Amino acid sequence: MLKLFTVTPARLRRLKFFKTRHHANKWYIEAMIALIDCNSFFVSCEQVAHPELKNKPVVVFSNNNGCIISRSNEAKALGVKMGEAVFKYKHLFETGKVIGCSPSFSLYQKISKQVVQALRGFSPWVEPYSIDESFVRFGGTDQASVLGPGMRQAVLTQTGIPVSIGFGATKTLAKLASDKAKAMPGNIMDLGSYALSRVLNTIPVEEVWGIGYRTTRWLHRHGIETAGAFRDADPHWIRKKMGIGGGRIQRELNGQLCFPVGISVQMPSFYAQEAAQKSLLHSRSFPERITSIPGLQTALAENIKSACAKLRRANLCASEMGFFIKTSRFDSHYDSDAWTYRFPQATNNENEVLRVMKSKLPTLFKSGYRYAKSGVYFNGLIPDSAVQLSFFVNPREEKERALLGTLDHIRQRWGRQSIIRGSSLTSV
DNA sequence: TCTGGGGTCCTAGGACCC
DNA sequence: TCTGGGGTCCTAGGACCC
Structure with missing residues (x-):
């Protein structure tokens, strides 16, 4: 149930689509949320x-x-x-x-989009949450028992992918329901129609969405073992100890909607056009350990080229970059070093990023370490059309931009290795 | 000597998610 | 021998301002 506002009779008439109820002097609008997994x-x-x-x-x-x-x-x-x-x-x-x-x-991305498309046939409110999950919001008068099998069948026929569906009054409850749905006949579970309090008392608290390893250990120390016990804990104490996020999870378990559908907590990057992406990362583990600066430089150059190509495909520029090198956490000495840098002007030009990386790498490198992974990340992403042109435009800049666009084109058509820079051959 | 009480912005790091 | 990759949000603390 979503506490939206004071409901006047006029508003109520407009909201006929939803079921409303009156409780403790407040009006609630009942929504039903499905998680399709x-x-x-x-x-x-x-x-x-x-x-x-x-x-x-x-x-x-x-x-x-x-x-x-x-x-x-x-x-x-x-x-x-x-x-x-x-x-x-x-x-x-x-x-x-x-x-x-x-x-x-x-x-997987292609099929993921087809699944979302199939779901849009059932409700205008579809929020892709991850590559294999979407939230869908319905009105309070819709019937889970009808919608569930309908959606499942539609996705299966249109994409060939079998799904599990959980229904609940909030995202957190729908998520729990979809976990349970995997073990149910028909892969559908409606937590709204169950004796909710009893079910929550049987679910370990770590299965609740947003309760991870650290929080679970802490909750256990305070005797909270189940989702039901967490829901019933003192809200002030939870808010104080777990912050705003913990408080929201608790309220959601009580059926009070804190995470509306459509406002994404996390959105897969290939849906970025639906919600502005904020950061982008490209990293790879090495097939073999690397112990030299030139080796790391080659690996990082690959990271940078891929990440910049991603930026350009999405028509984005980055205000800030960073890169890291780390050893394996399975080796005896785990070590990770990162460095960030703010560009004078947002960019997606890999040559600029390469220059920054090459100048800084030697100070991050520690000899004697067996590096296992490197990566580059970009923060502060903005549309490239919004990049303010600096007053002193580097005349090379325009040429480089055009060249990179051409390279992207060629690689898209004939493959990533079809054309490479002479300079990248010498750095091995 | 005594030394307020806000506010904002930025950043690093932690925690969690799939 | 060999252990993935890509995201978001929140918080605390420092710098700075009036």
Whole structure:
């Protein structure tokens, strides 16, 4: 229930679409929120593209085929765990008991958009939350028992992707419901229609959206083990100890809407046109450890080129950049160093970024360290049309801009390695 | 000697999410 | 031997201003 405003009779007539109720001298508008969660999304996408993989134990690997990021039900049944290193299941892959796929993120993004499109047929309020999840808002008079199977069928026919759907009065409750839905027949769960208090008392508090590892440990120390116990804890104490975020989660568990649909907490970057993206990061683990400055420089140059290409594709410029190098947290000495730099003028020109990186890298580098990963990030993103041209425009600037646009074009058409700079060959 | 009470903006780091 | 990549939000503390 969403406490919006004092409801006058005139407003009430306009809001007939929603169910309203009166409680403790306040009017509430009842909304119903659904969270649609694609089942084993990356694997399901691979099965759409390669139907012969259906009903088989299949997993999708991360970049470098390092760890497992998606599993089919058959693979789960064989004991393959989410996020685990691939080498731990070497025997399963070598004997052909489990099929492993390298990831194709552009395929996943394409199908993700199709899923969102299918959902838009049911409500104007669809908020993509992650690559495989969307929130959808309905009016209080809509029936979950009708909408659930309808949406599930529509997504399946239009995209081939099976989904689980959870309904609740708030995003937090809908999220919990969708977790439960995975184990329900039909993959649909309506927490609004259940005896909510009893269900919440059976759910471990760490399963609540926004309660992570640190908070869970802290809550346990204070004897709060379940979602129900968290909901019933003293609100002032929660607000004081956990901040504004904790207070919101608690209120949402009580059915009071704090995270409206449409205002995204987090939005996948490829939906950036729907909500301005604020930062952009590109990072990669190395196939082998790197121990020299030239090696790191080559890796960072790759990071920078990819990140700048992303910026230009999105017609964005960055006000600030940063880069980092780190060792592996599985090695004996974990170490991470980063440096940020504010541009005199927002840019997406990789040559400028490269210059900054090359000049600063030697001061970050520590000899004797075995580096495992590098990355570059951009903050303060603004549309490139909004970049204020400096009074003293570098005449080279315009030429470089044109050249980069041409390079982007060629790489898009003939592949990333089709054209490279002579200078990038010498830096290895 | 005694030394107010706001406000804003920025940044680094923590926590969490998928 | 081998362990992903990409995001957001909130808070505390410092600088600065009147």
